[in-house]
Amino acid sequence: MIVLGMSIAVHSYKGGTGKTLFSINLAATLVQHGKKVCLMDLDFRAPSLTTFFGAEKAECWLNDYLNGTCKIEKVLINHSQRINEGGKLFVALANPSTEAIRDMSAKDRKWEMRALGRLLALRNPILNDNGFDYLILDTSPGLQYSSINAIVSTDLVIVVTTFDKSDVEGTKRMLHELYELFEKKTNIIVNKVLYDVSSKSTEKDMQNKITEMYQVPVLGIVPCFCDVSKAEGAFIFTQEKPSHPFAKIVDEMANRIEKNNSM
Amino acid sequence: MTRQEVLGRKPLRVLEKIRESLDKINEKMEIMIELHKRGRKEFQLLPDAPLDVMTLLSMPDHLRKTAMTVCRLGRATAEEAAKQTHRARAVESGYLNQLVIMGHLKKERVGRKAYFYTEKENQG
Numbered sequence: 001m002i003v004l005g006m007s008i009a010v011h012s013y014k015g016g017t018g019k020t021l022f023s024i025n026l027a028a029t030l031v032q033h034g035k036k037v038c039l040m041d042l043d044f045r046a047p048s049l050t051t052f053f054g055a056e057k058a059e060c061w062l063n064d065y066l067n068g069t070c071k072i073e074k075v076l077i078n079h080s081q082r083i084n085e086g087g088k089l090f091v092a093l094a095n096p097s098t099e100a101i102r103d104m105s106a107k108d109r110k111w112e113m114r115a116l117g118r119l120l121a122l123r124n125p126i127l128n129d130n131g132f133d134y135l136i137l138d139t140s141p142g143l144q145y146s147s148i149n150a151i152v153s154t155d156l157v158i159v160v161t162t163f164d165k166s167d168v169e170g171t172k173r174m175l176h177e178l179y180e181l182f183e184k185k186t187n188i189i190v191n192k193v194l195y196d197v198s199s200k201s202t203e204k205d206m207q208n209k210i211t212e213m214y215q216v217p218v219l220g221i222v223p224c225f226c227d228v229s230k231a232e233g234a235f236i237f238t239q240e241k242p243s244h245p246f247a248k249i250v251d252e253m254a255n256r257i258e259k260n261n262s263m
Numbered sequence: 264m265t266r267q268e269v270l271g272r273k274p275l276r277v278l279e280k281i282r283e284s285l286d287k288i289n290e291k292m293e294i295m296i297e298l299h300k301r302g303r304k305e306f307q308l309l310p311d312a313p314l315d316v317m318t319l320l321s322m323p324d325h326l327r328k329t330a331m332t333v334c335r336l337g338r339a340t341a342e343e344a345a346k347q348t349h350r351a352r353a354v355e356s357g358y359l360n361q362l363v364i365m366g367h368l369k370k371e372r373v374g375r376k377a378y379f380y381t382e383k384e385n386q387g
Contacts, residue, residue: 113313113381120335148316152331181320181327 005127006261007135007154009042013170015141017160018191020048021228022250023138025238026158029247029254032086032238035133038076038126040092042150043140044104047094052233053079061095063104066115072125084239087133104146112145119153134257143178152182156260158219160189168213175214187219187260189253194224220253222246283375290377293357297364312366314381329358333368338380 010023020043027039040062041049050058057077060070076090083089094100107115126135137154139147151157157179161171171188179186190210196202207218225246231237238247312318314334319327332347333339339347341356348355359379362368368379 109313109315109317112315112317116316116334117337117381121337145316148320152316152319152334178320181324182331 005133005135006156006257007123007127007137008156008158008257009137009139009147009150009154010158010160011139011147011151012141012160012167013174014162014164014167015046017141017162017167018189018222019043019141019160020052020138021233021237022158022160022189022191022253023136024049024052024236025247025250026254026257027089027134027136028083028236029238029250030087030134030257031080031083031089033254033258034087035258036088036090036131037134037136038090038092038130038132039136040138041094042137042146044094044146045101045140045144047096047101048233049091049138050093050096053077053082053091053093055093055096058093061100062092063095063100065092066118068114068118072122073130076130082236082239090132107145112149115146116149116152119149123153133261143174148178151179151184155185156257157184157186158189159186159216160191162192163190163194172214175216186216187256188214188216189220189222190218191222192224193221196223219256220249222249286375289353290356290360293360294364297357297361314367318367326358326362329355330362330367333359333362333379334381338378340376340378344379 010019010026012019023039027037030037039049041047042062044063058075059077060074062075064070065072065075072092075092077093078088079091080088122135126132135154137150139150141147159171159175161167175186188210190206193206195206203221206221210218210221223245225244227241227244228237228246231240237244238250241247314330319330319334322330328348329344332344336343336347341359342352344359345352345355359368360370363370363379368381371378371380
């Protein structure tokens with residue numbers, strides 16, 4: 001069976017690096033490029049996509065699918081109307097209730113093994129049977145069971161990092177001690193960069209430096225934009241402000257991903 | 264069917280039987296070698312050793328590759344696993360039996376074929 005789509009996990013060593021921001025904006029940009037995208041919230045300890053997309057339409061949660069109590073089709077919610085034009089956007093949400101978060105934190109190894117099996121089994125029904133071009137998993141930071149399960153079960157891992165010293169050290173360790181062991185194809189996004197990368201030569205220099213530092217391809221270098229922080233995650237930034245430099249950088253990232261997928 | 268065709272088929276059947284028996288002997292020897300390595304005298308499954316990601320992380324590279332392949336396929340023969348890992352069938356069979364002895368995989372025989380899986384539920 002040939003699967004043409006691509007599954008992507010968005011991960012980081014530390015929290016607050018911008019995983020959810022990039023998951024949502026990359027998904028929206030790929031939809032604008034005419035693609036059918038499925039975005040899943042795999043951060044069961046701090047679900048965030050519910051705040052963004054609202055939970056009113058949720059018939060089942062991703063938690064229920066991993067618990068084996070419902071089919072994945074029941075979890076998917078069509079949010080294509082949120083994007084101005086292009087393809088389709090479906091979202092799968094994690095249950096944000098305290099009870100559900102507590103329940104997910106108390107799972108044993110056997111459950112985690114089954115969850116891995118269910119995540120691995122997701123690929124074909126999503127990308128093949130339902131015709132999605134991209135499956136994007138927004139994960140929790142660090143070495144949590146749910147995030148490692150996501151890393152193992154996807155084709156590409158996008159690591160979102162910053163120049164914070166502890167983040168750099170932790171990311172390096174994680175790349176070497178986790179991704180390499182699972183032979184993962186990895187790309188890196190460096191976010192909240194305080195240097196001026198507006199000129200092409202500075203950007204190229206920094207790209208080389210980052211590639212040398214982490215030994216993985218750079219998907220994007222994103223300056224610290226106050227406008228993005230000010231938006232407080234209230235809207236899809238690339239949708240609302242398509243001419244903003246942030247939207248342009250995300251657009252370039254989406255193009256690189258698409259090019260990667262067609263190779 | 265002509266007499267010549269019937270006679271031609273018999274040696275093939277015999278060869279098939281020999282191959283089947285050699286496979287079984289090979290498998291038993293692999294288990295014996297593994298038990299010897301672990302200082303155990305008889306084949307006894309370890310009670311519960313779920314194949315979760317943390318366990319996968321702690322495994323040596325060669326076993327992790329095999330275990331990941333079975334996780335991906337849900338259920339596989341040594342031949343199917345070998346196709347994915349690009350290693351020889353006999354090598355893969357050794358690793359699969361090693362994982363069975365360690366309690367990470369389960370094994371079931373259906374006719375001539377031996378299937379390896381993590382859990383019944385995950386079978387594809």
